[in-house]
Amino acid sequence: MIRIENVSKSFGGLQAVKDVSFEVAQGSITGLIGPNGAGKSTLFNIVAGLFPPTSGRIVLDGQDITGLPTHELFHRGLVRTFQIPHEFSQMTVRENLMVVPPEQSGENLFNSWLRWGRVREEDTKVLERVDEVLDFLEISHVADELAGNLSGGQKKLLDLGRTMMTDAKMVLLDEPGAGVNRTLLGKIREAIRRLNTERGYTFCLIEHDMDLISQLCDPVHVMANGELIASGPMSEIRQNAEVREAYLGGGVSGHMGEDA
């Protein structure tokens, strides 16, 4: 569904991503791991249209989307979450979900003026969808809290909820488990799994928590120093000498897990 073709990115003299190619197959939950500074988030930023690559291409459903802006990708069903959640802290959880829907007629004053009947009808639909998302993620009890007051894990759930308000088909998740307690992590894991199996979402997910990766992802791609160094199921990745070396050499913020 997404094909990353020979993508490189330099920031001044620093080559953050070096000639990386891999595919995210439709219906998969594909993992992207690697030590801190490996270039994972940079690659996501390129795929999500934050900035173009220095060279290489991104292909979505057979169409070249390299360099297309984020809102254009959004309309094609590609959305992402950030390593640090981007919630509107002074708005409630419910309001945070309400501002997401694409192609809401109300976003354009002229449209809303001309077609106010339709706008009001859509509002009701949006509210229904918000309730459904709150329910799905089991965060209805904090619906009227200010988003800024949520715990780190609840913010990650809200982030996931925001992707559910769109007609997303391809979702990039940057560290959905970072700083999240075990209970919430289980919830996030099950939400991702259900969105994948029940709603047909395709995921590409960056994570340092190797348990989460091995429970959800197949295949897994490994980056180190900007390069793709291994790809395969997690059971194989764990055994890979180059991968182990990369984690040991780069300062271990996630370990490879004990068993194999």
Ligand SMILES: Nc1ncnc2c1ncn2[C@@H]1O[C@H](COP(=O)(O)OP(=O)(O)OP(=O)(O)O)[C@@H](O)[C@H]1O
């Ligand atoms: N906008 C930027 N300008 C300059 N350098 C950047 C920029 N974004 C990232 N880098 C550098 O590119 C390299 C890769 O960073 P990136 O954030 O992609 O790593 P990462 O794999 O996501 O790491 P982490 O696991 O810590 O999140 C790092 O050396 C980083 O300092």
Ligand SMILES: [Mg+2]
């Ligand atoms: Mg990162």
